Amino acid sequence: MENREHVILVRYGEIALKGLNRHTFIDLLVKNIRGALSHLESVKVEKIQGRIIVHISDTELDQGVDAVSRVFGVVSLSPATVVDSQMEQIEPVVLEEADRAPFDSFKICVKRSDKRFPMTSPEIGRHLGGVVLKHYDGQGKKVKMKGADREIWVEVRESAYIYSQFVKGRGGLPVGCSGQAALLLSGGIDSPVAGYMMAKRGVKLTAVYFHSFPFTSDRAKEKVVDLARIMTRYTGHFDLYVVPFTDIQTKIVEVCPERQTTLIIRRFMMRIAEIIARKTGSLSLITGESLGQVASQTQESLSATGSVVGMEVLRPLIGMDKQEIVEIAQDIGTFETSILPYEDCCTIFVPKHPETHPNLKKIAAGEAAMMDDAERMIQEAVDQAEKIRL
Ligand code: ATP
Numbered sequence: 001m002e003n004r005e006h007v008i009l010v011r012y013g014e015i016a017l018k019g020l021n022r023h024t025f026i027d028l029l030v031k032n033i034r035g036a037l038s039h040l041e042s043v044k045v046e047k048i049q050g051r052i053i054v055h056i057s058d059t060e061l062d063q064g065v066d067a068v069s070r071v072f073g074v075v076s077l078s079p080a081t082v083v084d085s086q087m088e089q090i091e092p093v094v095l096e097e098a099d100r101a102p103f104d105s106f107k108i109c110v111k112r113s114d115k116r117f118p119m120t121s122p123e124i125g126r127h128l129g130g131v132v133l134k135h136y137d138g139q140g141k142k143v144k145m146k147g148a149d150r151e152i153w154v155e156v157r158e159s160a161y162i163y164s165q166f167v168k169g170r171g172g173l174p175v176g177c178s179g180q181a182a183l184l185l186s187g188g189i190d191s192p193v194a195g196y197m198m199a200k201r202g203v204k205l206t207a208v209y210f211h212s213f214p215f216t217s218d219r220a221k222e223k224v225v226d227l228a229r230i231m232t233r234y235t236g237h238f239d240l241y242v243v244p245f246t247d248i249q250t251k252i253v254e255v256c257p258e259r260q261t262t263l264i265i266r267r268f269m270m271r272i273a274e275i276i277a278r279k280t281g282s283l284s285l286i287t288g289e290s291l292g293q294v295a296s297q298t299q300e301s302l303s304a305t306g307s308v309v310g311m312e313v314l315r316p317l318i319g320m321d322k323q324e325i326v327e328i329a330q331d332i333g334t335f336e337t338s339i340l341p342y343e344d345c346c347t348i349f350v351p352k353h354p355e356t357h358p359n360l361k362k363i364a365a366g367e368a369a370m371m372d373d374a375e376r377m378i379q380e381a382v383d384q385a386e387k388i389r390l
C-alpha cells in the first residue's frame with residue numbers, strides 16, 4: 001500500500017463561473033484556500049481538472065476541512081484518500097470507507113476521467129461492489145442504486161481518489177474577485193453580517209469603526225476588533241481603521257438640533273468613511289442598515305445619509321428581518337460578541353424624538369452650524385485614524 005495520501009477534494013460551482021474569467025476565479029480561490037490554511041504546517045494546494053486538491057497531513061485534516069469549508073467559492077469538499085490508479089490499491093481503501101459507519105445498503109459511484117484505465121466506469125463499479133459484498137459476506141448487505149445508506153465514490157484520474165463524506169461549503173465568489181469596499185463596522189449585530197454577505201459576493205473588505213472615547217470605552221473598541229477577527233475566518237485578512245470621533249460627535253450634539261443629531265452623526269461617518277475608502281482602494285461603502293429597523297433607517301433617512309457620499313452604498317441587509325440577521329450572526333459566530341453590553345457611540349446621544357422623515361433641506365440647515373469647521377475636523381479624524389491589520 002505505497003503512495004497512499006490524505007487530501008481534501010474541493011469542488012467549486014461551475015454556475016458561479018458564468019460571466020467571470022474562469023482562470024481568475026480558480027487562481028483566486030486557490031490563493032484564498034492557501035491563506036485560510038496558512039496557520040497549518042504541511043499544506044500544498046494544487047489545481048487539477050475541475051477540482052482543487054489540498055494535500056494535508058492526517059493530524060491536520062479535520063482543521064483543514066473546517067477552514068476550507070469557510071472559503072467563499074467552495075461549494076463542497078470531501079476528505080479523500082489518494083492511491084495509484086490500480087485496482088489492488090483501490091480495493092482496500094474502498095473497504096475502509098465502507099467500514100467507517102454501519103450500513104445496510106450501499107452504492108459505488110465511479111468517475112473515470114483517465115481513459116487509460118483498463119476498465120470502464122460501470123465495470124469498476126460492479127467489480128468494487130462485488131469486493132464489498134464479498135467482504136461482508138453473510139451480513140445481508142445490498143447494492144442500492146437510489147437512496148443507498150452509503151455512497152462510496154471512486155474518481156479515477158492520474159491517481160485514484162476515494163471518499164464517502166461530503167461537507168457543504170458556503171458557495172459565493174472568491175474574496176477579491178469583486179474588488180474592495182469599506183465596511184462601516186460598529187459593535188452591533190448587523191454590520192458584521194453585512195460585511196460577511198458582501199465578502200460572500202467576492203468583495204475584499206476594509207473596515208472603518210468610529211470610536212468616541214471616553215463615551216465609548218476601550219472595551220467597546222476591543223469588541224469591534226474581536227468581531228473583525230471572527231470575520232476574517234470568512235473574509236481573509238483586512239485592515240480596520242479606528243477613527244477618533246469624539247470631537248465631531250460632541251460638537252454635533254452641542255450645535256445641531258436634537259431631533260437631527262443621529263442623522264447628522266451618520267452623515268459625518270459616511271463622509272469620513274468615503275475619504276478612507278478612496279485612499280485605500282475601495283469602490284463602495286457597506287453598512288448594516290435594514291429598511292425600517294430604526295428611525296435612522298427609513299427611506300428618507302437612508303437618502304439623507306447616502307446622499308453625502310459620491311460612491312455606491314451597499315446595504316446587503318436592506319430587505320431582511322432582524323431575526324434573519326440574528327440567525328446569520330449566530331451561524332458565523334459573531335452574535336455572542338455583538339451582544340456584549342458595551343455601549344456604541346450612536347446609542348449614547350439618542351434623541352428622544354428622532355426625525356424619521358427628514359427633509360434633505362432641513363437636515364442641511366440643521367447641519368450648517370457644523371460646516372464652518374467641518375473640513376478641518378474631518379481631515380483631522382482621517383489623519384488620526386489608527387490602522388489595525390487583522
Ligand atoms: P449595527 O448592529 O451594525 O450597529 P444598528 O442596527 O445598530 O447596526 P445603527 O446604529 O443605526 O444600526 O447604524 C447603522 C449602520 O451604521 C451600522 O450598521 C454600521 O454600518 C454603521 N455604524 C453605526 N455606528 C457605527 C460606528 N460607531 N462605527 C462604524 N460604523 C457604524
Ligand code: MG
Binds near residue numbers: 186187188344346
Ligand atoms: Mg449600532
